[in-house]
Amino acid sequence: MSFKSSYLSVVFWPRLRRNRLAMAGGIIVLLLLLLSIFAPVLAPQNPNEINAWQVLSPPSWQHWFGTDELGRDVFSRVLFGARISLKVGLVAIGIAVLLGSVVGLVAGYYGGWVDTVLMRLVDIMLCFPAFFLILAIITFLEPSIWYIMAVIGLTGWMGVARLVRAETLIIREMDYITAARCSGASDVRIILRHILPNALSPVLVAATLGVAGAILTESALSFLGIGVQPPTPSWGNILTSGKDYIEFAWWLSLFPGLAILITVLAYNLLGEGIRDALDPRTDD
């Protein structure tokens, strides 16, 4: 444990600190987290408050991002949209990481036919255009944010499984695993106590990058009207009205899109930064 913590504070953290882009990404990620936690306090208006007298008014001091076709304040809606996007991104990736790690650990540790079957399953899942599979599954379900999270997670675990399997294959051959086995540790204990903690770093990278991907997928689904359902604001469904009113109201299209762009960019920069900082080949 002390080796781990000293590794983090002596090697990992200083490396990450020096990567200015990654730090910028990390700060934006934190900021977004705070914004979505405090959205009810920060929002100038109730995001669902309809105002028939101020329909589609352009950005002004009163409405920073303008108003939508029902006179709702777009800034407040974008702020509350951040909550949805982050929630979907984090939960979906949580599911994907959990499932991918289990599959990867089991396949890598037991090898043989278990490995073959599980890895073929990964190959098969990768044959489906992910967006097709997600849409097809959602066809059968009532639109709900929980299903969206589950479906994005269940169709996005394959990359993690491959990564964890590769790590497990290396770690399995280490002497300390043999030692643990000789001292009578069970398979489950070896996997959870000795292999998993050492296979976590590539998972961390994949998870950070995965949040960005999940946010993009959720926004595309909501944009198409299959994801988060109005009146609940999400960046994707604000953009749907952006498309409908594109000839009169550019602000409906610009701001939610920028929000997605900045968020996804931040997670990607942070993820790449973590990857570089963890990579022993990167020179200091």
Place this chain on the structure above:
Amino acid sequence: MTLWLTRRLLMLIPLFFGITLISFTVIHLAPGEPVEMQMAMNPKVGKEARERLTRFYGLDQPLHVQYFSWLKKLSRLDFGNSFSSDNRPVIEKIKERLPITISLNIIALIIEFGLAIPIGIMAAVHRNSLLDKGLTVFVFTGFAVPTFWLALLLMYFFGVKLNWLPISGLHTLGYEAYGKLAQLWDLAKHLILPVCVASFGSLAGVSRYMRSAMLQVIEQDYITTARAKGLSERVVIWKHALRNALLPLITLAGFSIPGLIGGSVIFETIFAIPGMGQLFYQSVMARDYPVVMGILVIGAGLTLIGNLLADLGYALADPRIRRS
């Protein structure tokens, strides 16, 4: 080569069964009988359609029997009939849409690689230059831009603001009256924005990949040899290095197929292009579920074929595999 090909083709069999098995699972994923659900969600489906559906899926039989009878129908490309008012066979509906989606994606793929390869090479050759750094910024932004948002922005600027390009469909109303050349120009104008959006999606990723492939090749001994024997830098880069750096890109083209096909749902819906993606979206919205299942299987099949073609291309291009 024959051995390699046989082995590669044999590998398709389990993959194919896996694909059908997962598709079959999706059908049965919903709680309760799929037919009941169909009835509940779409009151337009009448009693007659319900019986037809029950029979088509053989829902009164045990699961494995259902699966194999479904598989048998699948081998004849029989996906049943659409629930929509036209009630046509699913495969017919897909057949008329498929060529549009495939040609659009091929054009997008050509443009994407046509741009990404030179960009990647320039960035690798002038490593750490302003160009290289600019590319890094472009790559990260490219990864982060939602394609549907890009489509909206392009529609706004080129369609609404400047009024240069049409923003929906494939033809202007009444285009039949135009001459041949004018018709072609009309089609091209309609295709510019969708193709831009479709190819932008992975342009960033491919150019980055090309850059790292090129960087790896440039460090090889045979490049040093080529330089040492006095070849000009241009010949070294564009002839000796490029050919080797291009190899892994063939595989990448195969990998990018599911993304392209999946992405067609988005840009075909936004630009109102009557392709398979739009059909898929419309069927999802209408819960026209034989069509959804049909497109899902066809989409996976296309990916499989694409990957096989990429592998074949790789084998043909790389003598080390060809002769093994």
